[in-house]
Amino acid sequence: MSGFPTRIAYAEACEIVDALAAAHLLPAERTALQRAHGRVLAEPVMATLAQPPFDNAAMDGFALRHADLATAGAGGLRLAGEQFAGAALDLRVGPGECVRITTGAPLPAGADTVVMKENARVEDGRVRVREAPEVGRHVRRAGEDAGAGDALAQAGDVLTPARIALCAAQGLTELPVRRPPTVAVFTTGDELVEPGLPLRPGQLYNSNREQLMGLMRGAGLDPVAWPTLPDVPGQIESALRHAGHAFDLVVTCGGVSAGEKDHLPALLRELGEIAFWKVRMKPGMPVLLASGGRLGDALFLCLPGNPVSVLATWLALGRRLVDGLQGRAARPRLHARLTAPWRKRHERLEFLRGRLQGGEDGVLRVQPDPADGSHRMRAAADSDALILLAEGEREYPADAAVEVLPY
Ligand SMILES: Nc1nc2c(c(=O)[nH]1)N[C@H]1C(S)=C(S)[C@@H](COP(=O)(O)OP(=O)(O)OC[C@H]3O[C@@H](n4cnc5c(N)ncnc54)[C@H](O)[C@@H]3O)O[C@H]1N2
Numbered sequence: 052m053s054g055f056p057t058r059i060a061y062a063e064a065c066e067i068v069d070a071l072a073a074a075h076l077l078p079a080e081r082t083a084l085q086r087a088h089g090r091v092l093a094e095p096v097m098a099t100l101a102q103p104p105f106d107n108a109a110m111d112g113f114a115l116r117h118a119d120l121a122t123a124g125a126g127g128l129r130l131a132g133e134q135f136a137g138a139a140l141d142l143r144v145g146p147g148e149c150v151r152i153t154t155g156a157p158l159p160a161g162a163d164t165v166v167m168k169e170n171a172r173v174e175d176g177r178v179r180v181r182e183a184p185e186v187g188r189h190v191r192r193a194g195e196d197a198g199a200g201d202a203l204a205q206a207g208d209v210l211t212p213a214r215i216a217l218c219a220a221q222g223l224t225e226l227p228v229r230r231p232p233t234v235a236v237f238t239t240g241d242e243l244v245e246p247g248l249p250l251r252p253g254q255l256y257n258s259n260r261e262q263l264m265g266l267m268r269g270a271g272l273d274p275v276a277w278p279t280l281p282d283v284p285g286q287i288e289s290a291l292r293h294a295g296h297a298f299d300l301v302v303t304c305g306g307v308s309a310g311e312k313d314h315l316p317a318l319l320r321e322l323g324e325i326a327f328w329k330v331r332m333k334p335g336m337p338v339l340l341a342s343g344g345r346l347g348d349a350l351f352l353c354l355p356g357n358p359v360s361v362l363a364t365w366l367a368l369g370r371r372l373v374d375g376l377q378g379r380a381a382r383p384r385l386h387a388r389l390t391a392p393w394r395k396r397h398e399r400l401e402f403l404r405g406r407l408q409g410g411e412d413g414v415l416r417v418q419p420d421p422a423d424g425s426h427r428m429r430a431a432a433d434s435d436a437l438i439l440l441a442e443g444e445r446e447y448p449a450d451a452a453v454e455v456l457p458y
C-alpha cells in the first residue's frame with residue numbers, strides 16, 4: 052500500500068492530526084452555563100462588570116477611617132450603623148465613627164480599613180480597637196481581580212469549574228463553545244467475547260471497549276459503542292458506513308495491522324482517504340487515521356487491538372484529535388525524572404508505562420514499569436503515566452528528565 056504517509060515519526064503524525072482537525076473544526080454554539088463544564092470556548096469572554104464590582108469587606112468586623120485609630124484614645128469610635136452583605140445602605144463613616152460590617156458587604160463611604168471583630172471590643176455603642184492594622188487592611192477593592200473590558204478567557208480555553216465561576220460572576224447564562232465531536236466506537240475481532248458470557252478456548256474478553264469508553268469520557272465525550280464486529284469485511288464496511296454518515300468521529304480498535312483478518316487498512320484505502328498508517332511508536336505502531344470518503348463525512352481513527360496500544364494511541368493521538376476538532380489550546384507538556392535507569396532496545400519512540408511520584412523537593416519523578424509488552428495491561432493499570440522515550444536505542448540513567456503523559 053502506498054500513496055499516503057506511512058511509518059512516519061510521531062511528531063509528523065501530530066502535525067497531520069492537527070491539520071486534519073483544524074480542517075474539520077466543529078461549529079460554535081451557545082450553551083447554557085450549567086452545561087458548559089469541560090467544553091472549549093469558541094470566542095473570548097469579556098468582562099462587562101468589574102470584579103469585585105464594589106469595594107467590600109474581607110472580614111466580619113468594623114469599617115473605619117484608619118487615621119482615626121491614632122486619635123480615638125480610650126473612648127474608641129462611635130458605632131454609627133450596620134452594613135451587612137446585601138443591599139448597600141447610604142452610610143457614611145464620619146470622623147471618630149465606625150460601621151459594623153460583614154464579609155462581602157459594601158464598604159461605607161469614608162471608610163478605608165476594616166478591623167476584624169476579634170480585634171475589637173464593643174461597649175455602650177463605642178468600639179475600641181485592640182490592635183491597629185495597616186491602612187486598607189481587609190478591604191477588597193473594586194476591579195482588583197478584573198476590570199470591565201478585560202478578557203477573562205480566550206478561545207481555546209477549557210471551561211474548568213473555576214472558569215465557569217468567573218463567567219457566572221459576570222451574570223452570564225450562556226457561553227460560546229465548540230460542539231464536541233459525536234463519536235462511535237467499534238471493537239473488532241472474531242476472538243472477542245463480552246464479559247458475562249462463557250469463554251471458549253482461544254477466545255478472550257473484550258476489555259478494550261470499556262477502556263476506550265472511559266478514556267473518551269475522560270476527554271469530555273459521550274461515545275456510543277457498537278456491538279463487536281466480526282472479522283468479516285462486508286459487515287465491517289456496512290457498520291462503518293452507517294457510523295461514518297451519522298457521527299463526527301469513528302474510532303475502531305483491532306484489525307489494523309498486517310494479518311489475514313486485518314481488514315481496516317484495505318477498506319479505508321478503497322473507500323476513504325488515509326491520512327497516515329503506521330507511526331514509529333511503541334506500542335501502537337499500526338495506528339491509522341483517515342477521512343471517511345465514501346464511508347461518510349466522519350474522520351476514522353483506527354487503533355491497534357493490543358490493550359496498551361489502545362491506551363497509548365488514544366492519549367498520544369486520539370485525544371489530540373478531539374482537542375483539535377474543538378479548537379482546544381495545546382495541553383501543557385510535563386516532564387519528570389526517572390527513578391531507575393532504563394535501557395531502550397528498539398528504534399521506535401516508546402510510550403512506556405510508569406508511576407508518578409511527587410517529592411517534597413518539588414521534583415516530579417516517574418518509576419518505569421519493566422512490563423513493557425503491549426498486552427501487559429496490569430502494568431498499565433498499576434501506572435498513571437506514559438513515559439515518552441525518543442526514537443533510537445539508548446541508555447537512560449536514573450534521574451534522566453523525560454516527558455510524561457499522565458492518565
Ligand atoms: N506481521 C505483523 N504483525 C503485526 C504487526 C506488524 O506490523 N506486522 N504489528 C503488530 C503490532 S505493533 C500490533 S500493535 C498489533 C496490532 O494488531 P491489530 O490492530 O491488527 O489488532 P488485532 O490483531 O486485532 O489484535 C491485537 C491483539 O489485541 C487483542 N485484542 C483485540 N481487540 C481486543 C479487545 N477489544 N479487547 C481485548 N483484547 C483485544 C487481540 O486478541 C490480539 O491479541 O499487531 C502486531 N502484529
Ligand code: MOO
Pocket residue numbers: 332333334335336337355357359360425
Ligand atoms: O505497536 Mo504494537 O502496539 O507494539 O504491539
